[in-house]
Amino acid sequence: MxxxxxxxxxxxxxxxxxxVSGTIKAIHTSDFDYKGxxxxxxxxxxQYEIKSDKTDHIAAxxxxxxxLS
Incomplete structure (x- = not known):
């Protein structure tokens, strides 16, 4: 786990x-749509949505x- x-x-x-490093902004515990x-x-x-420290890009x-960093 x-x-x-x-x-x-x-x-x-x-x-x-x-x-890449960033900060967790949201936590998804059920299926969701992300970037199509x-x-x-x-x-x-x-799944976790993370905002990148350098680019402000959001990744899941x-x-x-x-x-942890």
Whole structure:
């Protein structure tokens, strides 16, 4: 089971551009639409919306892709 995070946590993840960091802004515990795609989430496996520190881009990732930073 992936680690659980909370809103306001500072996390990092790997992207095509290298390691990125940001702050969790929202937690999804049910399926949701994101940038034209259906993303799957549940209480047991939530997805997190993270605002990048450098670009203000919003990304959505499962907890397994994230580490506290």
């Amino acid at each position: 992936a680690k659980k995070f909370k809103i306001g946590d500072h996390v990092s993840w790997n992207s095509e551009a290298g390691r 795609h259906r993303r799957h989430a549940s209480e047991a496996d939530p 990732h499962k907890g397994g892709a994230l580490t």
